[in-house]
Amino acid sequence: AQTVTQSQPEMSVQEAETVTLSCTYDTSENNYYLFWYKQPPSRQMILVIRQEAYKQQNATENRFSVNFQKAAKSFSLKISDSQLGDTAMYFCAFMGYGNKLVFGAGTILRVKS
Amino acid sequence: GAVVSQHPSRVICKSGTSVKIECRSLDFQATTMFWYRQFPKQSLMLMATSNEGSKATYEQGVEKDKFLINHASLTLSTLTVTSAHPEDSSFYICSASKGETGELFFGEGSRLTVL
Numbered sequence: 001a002q003t004v005t006q007s008q009p010e011m012s013v014q015e016a017e018t019v020t021l022s023c024t025y026d027t028s029e030n031n032y033y034l035f036w037y038k039q040p041p042s043r044q045m046i047l048v049i050r051q052e053a054y055k056q057q058n059a060t061e062n063r064f065s066v067n068f069q070k071a072a073k074s075f076s077l078k079i080s081d082s083q084l085g086d087t088a089m090y091f092c093a094f095m096g097y098g099n100k101l102v103f104g105a106g107t108i109l110r111v112k113s
Numbered sequence: 114g115a116v117v118s119q120h121p122s123r124v125i126c127k128s129g130t131s132v133k134i135e136c137r138s139l140d141f142q143a144t145t146m147f148w149y150r151q152f153p154k155q156s157l158m159l160m161a162t163s164n165e166g167s168k169a170t171y172e173q174g175v176e177k178d179k180f181l182i183n184h185a186s187l188t189l190s191t192l193t194v195t196s197a198h199p200e201d202s203s204f205y206i207c208s209a210s211k212g213e214t215g216e217l218f219f220g221e222g223s224r225l226t227v228l
Contacts, residue, residue, distance in 0.1 A: 044221050
């Protein structure tokens, strides 16, 4: 069974600075997807970024980028130029065969002004 | 875009009653829908996978007689919490797949409070 581990329950960052959220996973599959989702206080799940395992190039989406290390099974999220609106719970997630998502425990990110 | 809508967003019911939550894909046909449960400040736990026209597949530890899932059409899946008790109070979220690997769309979630 796949597992996803987020070892940082809470993180804080000053506005305009950069923060990195950690995620590791375990799987025996070779083809899979990894995601970072944001869940603000509204609790709507918002896709931040997606990475296909077969792609070596790290995904980027504006201020958000990932460091995908397939051999190490590591998938960290870097948020640059942090904004107050980035304050939310962030979930790392794994998707293998069957489109089932396995979520990490989440990291609460607080952006301070 | 692909929109998934859940209804109701909030529901309060008395212990012992049943509650139905709907999950609709508004602008696409969802071959598969997933139901999750989320406790405050915790992660999303997959409850079951719902395929149109067939029985839902439940995750280990989820009572299928307690949480009835019906996927009657390609745009609608329902979760019925039967004989609800206070411990069933939670946030329930659905997601839907178009069938393309690697893409899921989430509903807004439904907060259930059982008194």
